[in-house]
Amino acid sequence: MRRLIALMAALFSVALTAPPALAEDGYDLWLRYRPLPAAQSAALPAAVLAGEQDPTIRAAAQELERALAGYRGGQAGSGQGAILLGTASAPQIAAQRLPLSGLGEEGYLLRSVTVGGKPVTVIAANRPAGVLYGAYALIRRMQLGQPLAGLDITDRPKVKLRILNHWDNLDRSVERGYSGQSIWDWWRLPDAKDPRYIDYARANASLGINGTVLNNVNAKAESLTAPYIAKAAAVADTLRPYGIKVYLSARFSAPIELGGLKTADPLDPAVRAWWKAKADEIYRTIPDFGGFLVKANSEGQPGPRDYHRTHADGANALAAAVAPHGGIVMWRAFVYAETDPEDRAKQAYTEFKPVDGKFADNVLVQVKNGAIDFQPREPFHPLFGAMPKTPMMVEFQITKEYLGFSTHLVYLGGLFAETLEADTFAKGRGSSVAKVIDGSLDNHRMSGIAGVANIGSDRNWSGSVFDQANWYAFGRLAWNPNADPRAVAGEWAGLTFTPDPAFVQPTVQMMMASRQAAVDYMTPLGLAHLMATGHHYGPGPWVSDLARPEWNPTYYHRADAKGIGFDRTRTGSNAVAQYAPPVARRFADPDKTGEDLLLWFHHVSWDRRMADGSTLWDTLVRRYDRGVAGVATMRRQWDALRPYVDAERWEHTASFLAVQQREAQWWRDASIAYFRSISGRPLPAGVAEPAHPLDWYKAQSFPFAPGN
Structure with a gap:
């Protein structure tokens, strides 16, 4: 302890080096370590003490030093305390006799103590990763101006696997990517490692994300060849100190394509x-390789059903290969038949429910949040709560394939939370999706949550500054699925711009309203999949000539002269029967379903009376108008916030909001023009006519839309 006090005294006088000044272009994300007000800076600890020679502990200490240097503007620390960080095995930490037993391998403790009469903030954990997460938690507090005295905080993740899925291809194109090329420069790897990889790791570690799948689920077999394993190993070496494991998407037919076998029968x-x-070859090169993600028998991908085997058969073959090394398999449940299905929304349940309990112990079934495909709003997937013997992962799409790409401001924290809070009633009231995927509902030791990344080579990482919030929200909700998305939005806004309440409060209001606005101008009242063909950019509710029925928007809205909506009750596809009885009864009753999902489950008359007495047709039109008005409101709100934001990021966001308003109007006009042609109803009094005839909207073509 005397040596610790002496070391503290020596370090109090050491000036920390400030990071180089960078343009406010969004590169720093929420890790903007800019000078704090003098009074706040003076209260910061003066030194960082870490005695363990562990790469992750060093990364934590370096991040704290970087933050403190930035907060002080490069001035020497003048505070009266220090930050002491380490694991339970470090003598300085052990001397504090801290209650660490309940923190697991990734939890952390922040505590204010006194050593030799001097204040010390302790960051302690059982493992180095927990120390790293604790360091970022303390940095958040400092950056947001929260109290640093009297700390006694413990936290641990509720979900074990918190993973980004990169849909990145080997040529650096990104499927459903709207922020430049892939950040993985496969051509130059393994010899040239882009320094950006370290900043990627820092950002993810700050959120508690602990895994990344490097390549597209529509995988190429070449990803599993020796040269690409070596490239993946180079990335793994960079990410490892930040607590991040790498995974690979595996092509099911790789034994044929790479191994020369005549079959891939599992x-x-x-x-x-x-x-x-x-698997043995991979683990020789990447000892802590996480395992495989697999897309099988979906959208033309090979899979076990090609050999009349089940998904469990397929998953278990790969699981057996990685099990001796501690690896896992994440087997996606996104499947639908090549032939005309009764209801695409039922396919996953039909194929996976019968094999519940037949998967190996190291397999998780990865299920999209909804049964169709990352729509602006969907009911929760019926598989959640329906497979109690199988660990389930939820898969969210952070990149906004169906929500205006990177130019529309749509905060997804509410969408994520809406799914996680949904009650499956699998074991009675309170059986939320969050409890399914964190393993607590069915006592599973494995748990996971995945997000399809929106990260690319753009300087601001995600195509727009506000799309960074969706990466952030995913990470924070992956750590704690019960987190409040409004609080997460406020946290992000305060870290990314300024914690001034005059900025944060209206910004959070804008963010929280943004997703409903997008739903209103794209897919109101439970409509879905109305986007144009292939690229999913812009409206295409009239599309009906594609090769497979379920590729056509008309398949989903089923509008005719009498009404609109997909009947998923007993008189239709009966998809409601896939939910637990209390949920099924609610969804089966149009008076109880709720207006936000009405047309998802019901085909109803254009003249149906809604809750306020208006007809369905009038309500539909006014929802479109409400969505456009919502974007106009966001533009006004952003205009008023100009004094709080640097010119570069303000202009960038303002220009994208202008794009969003124009495209929201386009969505509104095209959709109303089309549905009026089907319904034969006049526009409600006072509602503006679409700007162009329907044929004009049908003629729009976008062959070079990104991410297709």
Whole structure:
């Protein structure tokens, strides 16, 4: 302890080096370590003390030093305290006799103590990753101006696997990517490691994200060849100190394409031997490799059903290969038939429910938040709560394939929370999706949450500054699925811009309203999949000529002269029966379903009376108008916030809001023009005519839309 006090005294006098000044272009994300007000800066600890020579502990200490230097504007620390960080095995931490036993491997403790008469903030954990997460938690407090005295905080993640899925291809294109090329420069790896990889790791570690799938779920077999394993290993080496494991998407037919086998049948001994040898090869190069993500028998991808095997058969073959190394398999449940299905929304349940309990212990089934495909609003997927014997992961899409790409301001924290809070009633009231995926509902040791990344080579990482908030919200809700999305939005706004309440409060109001506005001008009242073909950019509710029925928007809205909506009750596809009885009864009754999901579950008359007495047709039109008005309100709100934001990021956001308002109007006009042609109803009194005839909207073409 005397040596610790002496070291503290020496470090109090050491000036920390300030980071180089950068343009406010969004690169720093929420890790903007800018000078704090003098009084706040003076109260900061003067030194960072870390005695353990562990790469993750060093990363935590360096991040704290970087933050403190930035907050002080490069001036020497003048505070009266220090930050002491380490694991339970460090003598200085052990001397404090801290209650760390309940923190697991990734939890942390922040506590204010006194050592030798001097104040010390302790960051302690059982493992280095917990120390790293604790360091970022303390940085958040400092940056937001929250009290640093009297700390006694413990926290640990509720979900074990918190993983980003990169839909990145080997040529650096990104499927559904709207922020430039892939950040993984496969051509130059493994020899040239972009320094950006470290900043990527820092950002993810600050949120508690602990895994990343490097390549697209529509995988190329080449990803599993020796040269690409070496490239993945170079990325893994960079990410490892930040507590992040790498995973790879595996192509199910790789034994044929790479191994020269005549089959990929998961029950064939030669196929299983090939996967075992491949896993052994990967783990020799990447000892802490996380495992495989697999998309099978969906959208043309090969899979076990090609050999009349189940998804459990397919998953278990790969699981057996990685199990000796502690690896896992994440098997996606996004499947739908090649032929005309009764209801695409039912396909996953139909194929996966019968094999509940037949998956190996190291397999998780990864399920999209809704049963269709990342729509602006969907009911929660019926598989949640329906497979109690199988660990389930929820898959969210952070990149906004169906929500205006990167130019529309749509905060997804509310969408994530809406799914996580949904009650499956699998074991009675309170059986939320969050409890399914954190493992607590069915006592699973494995748990996970995945997000399809919106990260690219753009300087601001995600295409727009406000799309960074969706990366942030995913990470914070992955750590704690019960987190309040409004509080998360406020946290992000305060870290990314300024914690001044005069800025944060209206910004949060704007963010929280943004998703409903997008739903209103794109897919109101439970409509879905009205986007144009392929690229999913802009409206296309009239599309009906695609090869497969379920690719057509007309398949989903089923509008005719009498009404609109997809009947998923007993008189239709009966998809409601896939939910637990209390949920099924609510969704089956149009008076109880709720207006936000009405047309998802019901085909109703254009003249149906809604809660306020208006007809469905009038309500539909006014929802479109409400969505456009919502974007106009956001523009006004952003205009008023100009004094709080640097010119570069303010102008960037303002220009995108102008795009969003123009495109919201386009969505509104095109959709109303089309549905009026079907319904034969006049526009409600006082409602403006669409700007162009319907044929004009149908003629729009966008062959070079990004991310397709």
